[in-house]
Amino acid sequence: TKQSLNRVLRALIEDGLVESRIGTRDKRERHLYLTEAGEALERDLSTAQRDRMRAAFRQAGxxxxxxxxxxxxxxxxxxxxxxxxxxxxxxx
Missing domain, CATH: 1.20.5 (Single alpha-helices involved in coiled-coils or other helix-helix interfaces)
Incomplete structure (x- = not known):
């Protein structure tokens, strides 16, 4: 739901992982960007996920x-x- 999405988004912003900017053309828009910390976390999580997928594919054949x-x-x-x-x- 929109409420639960906003709750998660607020937590990501408070944790310094995501930045919200108001749209330049339409002030109702909110553009979301990863902060440096968010990019680092995404990189770490993606690397771990790729490693797991690679190992699973190797094992499965x-x-x-x-x-x-x-x-x-x-x-x-x-x-x-x-x-x-x-x-x-x-x-x-």
Missing amino acids: PEAVAGFRQVLEAMMDSDLRRHYTRLKETNG
């Missing part, structure tokens, strides 16, 4: 990874799937 990828692709809506397909074709 290539067939399981291919199956997981198929499931993720099947979850995409048609616009996202087209975009993803173009990216795959462009990047090999």
